Amino acid sequence: MSTVEAYARRTARRGWWRDGLEAAIYLVAAVGVAFFVASGGLLATAPVDHLYGLGRVAGIVAAVLVLSQITLISRAPYVERVVGHDRAAAVHMRLGKVAFVLMLVHVGLILAMSARYDGRSILAETTALWQLGWFIPAAQAGLGLFAIVVATSLVAIRSRWRYERWHAVHLLVYAAIALVVPHQFLEGSTFRSGGAAWWFWLALWALAVGSFVAFRIVRPLWLLGRHDLRVAAVETHPDGSTSVTMRGRGLDRLGARPGQFLLWRFLDRERWTQAHPWSLSRAPRPDALRITVKPSGDASAAVRGLEVGTRVLVEGPLGVFSEVARTASGCVLVASGIGITPVRAMLDEAHPACTVVWRVRSRAEAPLLDEVEALAAERGARLVILEGPRGPGWGTAAGETLAGIVPDVAARDVYVCGPVAWADAVERDARAAGVPAGAIHRERFGW
Amino acid sequence: MRGSRAVLVAGGCAAIVGAGWAASPKELPTLDLVAPSSPAASATPGATPSPTPTVSATAGATGASSTYDGPVVTNARGDYQARITVADGQVTDVQAVVAGTPDAQSVQINAVAIPALRDEVLAAQTWDVAAVSGASFTSPAFTESLRGAFEEAGL
Known part of the structure; x- marks a missing residue:
């Protein structure tokens, strides 16, 4: 079997998995609704009762x-490897908006219909429902927290809130979920009786929360124990970027591939509360990992002050920006500025049919330039550096296009790493040159 | 998701919900309520508990039996009022004058819970019977009203 055939089979398999995960959401929702119907949810004394059922x-x-x-943000391998970290986050956000609207519909309809049945005003009913038990005011408070989180998430995108501040607010979600869940089991009429529906919901919650706890808490701690990863060297380069080399035991067992990223949490007094996504800037070695960071946010700048010996907690490896996503035998790796880091790592294993296109303002500001040039020469990969101020497209003032640089680009995989707007422009150019959507690979860091 | 798979998933969802429908009860169970014995005892939302239980006696073929209404008890799930029929010091029947709200869910729960409570009371000859599972609002309210009826009847 040729490599390309193997790629095609792998791509098809991922397609099945991805569709399977999406289908699971619909099917599970259908089972939930079926339990509601089976318990007599569609029975009504008057047509208006169906509004309560709709709620x-x-x-x-x-x-x-x-x-x-x-489940999508649990960093479980069955999500990360199939959907990809960035797409999982995007779907997570889209579902969040729909879920919030549905919560409002749920509360609005149940409240209005209960008020109608009991002959109270909606305001009076809001507090009257507290008689049902502590879980009702708890759920109401949870809805309030969800509203705060949704509002700040929307504001954060619009006004580019600092990641750290947005993240702190987003943590309220844990409290919101804890407040909201009990009423489903203690009041939710379909589930109260402890029958099959109750077990169905318990299993779902156990699976979702279990994945979350296992892959975001237990596994990172277990990896910390297994690999004993610590900062070994911090080196600042002339262009202003900083490389952090970390040493540990048996790091090949992490299963990281060049091009992937991990979430790094440096366990010292100032930094342990924050995890940051940074790509490996070199293929992982059994005893060492390296990242290269350009100062942009507060945290990126603070990496310079890291003490040698600091323990490092990692989540991952994450993302499908690597060989696993390959669909064709040739490839074009397009990077902008510090976006070269995953490309630099992929060059460690790249074969000659690869072309690297690197967009930089000037060679003096190009991170890891010596390494990239040396590696490209060694691996026989073509390196095209587009140097100069911004032009009309994604290139310089000369207006370069992918098809102009790589005439057979349509038959290759295109990997793009850089700022979102710039990467969008590259993607548009690639699509215009005839590259299939499935052959364009991006890792979008929203922050 | 590709078109053919989307159709498959949509069909699967429809089949699952259809199975739920097949397993569901097709008619709302009904609970026969008895008419309030006097306007004073009729259910007015918020009247908790009504202090005027009424007593009426009827001469039947097997001897005298009397009915006693408990007070109206209100909670988050509506109003509840019980009526007992007593003959020769024995409770011979338990009925509801008011039970819950017209909401379909409330009707459904009460249609099961009230007859269950009735059977328990008739068997044990006391108002103090165990709550019916799945009817955590009906049970205490209805037994509370029953207590009033029992006291009124001197039982």
Whole structure:
């Protein structure tokens, strides 16, 4: 079997998995609704009763979406390897908006219909429902927290809030979920009786929360123990970027591939609360990993002050920006500025049919330039450096195009790493040159 | 997702919900409520507990039996009022004058819970019976009203 055939089979398999995960969301929602229907949810004394039923369905689907969201950002390998980290985060966000709207529909309809049945005003009903148990005011408070999180997430995108501040607010979600879940089991009529529906929901929550705890908490701690990863060297380069080399035991068992990234958490007093996504800037070695960071946010700048010996907690490896996504035998690696880091790592294993296109303002500001040039020469890869101020497209004022640089680009994989707007421009150019959507690979760091 | 797979998934979802429908009860169970014995005892939301239980006696073929209404008890799930029929010091029947709200869920729960409570009371001859599972609002409210009816009847 040729390599290209193997790529095609792998791509098809990933396609099945990805569709399977998406289908699972719909099917699980259908089972939730089916339990509601089976318990007599469609029975009504008057047509208007169906509005109450609709409110219950909205709550059920919202719960399924929240469960999907938890699973999507649990960093479980069955999500990361199949969907990719960036797409999982994007879907997580899209589901979040829908889930929030459904929560509002759920609360609005249940409240309005209960008020109608009980002959109270909606305001009076809001507090009257507290008689049902502590879990009702808890759920109401949880909804308030969800509203804060959704609002700040929207504001954060618009006004480019600092990641650290947005993240702190986003942590409220844990509290919101903890407040909201009990009412589903203690009040949710379909689930109260402890039958099959109850076990179904318990299993779903256990799976989603279990994945989250296992892959975001337990596994990183276990890796810390297994590899004993520590900062070994911090080196600042002439262009202003900083390389951090970390040493540990048996790092090949992490299974990281060149081009992938990990979430790094440096366990010292100032930095342990924050995890940052940075790509490996060199193929992983059994005893060492290296990242290269350009100062942009506060944290990137603070990497310089890292003490040698600091323990490092990692989550990952993450993302499908690597050989695993290959669909064709040739490839073009397009990077902008510090976006060269995953490309630099991929060059360690690249074969000659690779072309590296690197967009930099000037050679003096190009991180790891010596290494990239030496490696490209050694591996027989073509290196094209586009140097100069910004032009009309993604290139310089000369207006370069992918097809102009690599005439057979349509038959190759195109990997793009750089700022979102710039990468969008490269992607548009690649599509215009006839590169299939499935052959364009990007890792979008939203922050 | 590709078109053919999307159709497959949509069909699967429809089949699952359809199975739920097949397994569901097709008619709302009904609970026969008895008419309030006097306007004073009729359910007015918020009247908790009504202090005027009414007593009426009817001469039947097998001897005298009397009915006693408990107070109206209100909670988050609506109003509840019980009526007992007593003959020769024995409770011979338990009925509901008011039970919950017209909401389909409430109707469904009460249609099961009230007859269950009735059977328990008739068997044990006391108002103090165990709550029916799945009816955590009906049970205490209805037994509370029953207690009033039992006291009124001197049982």
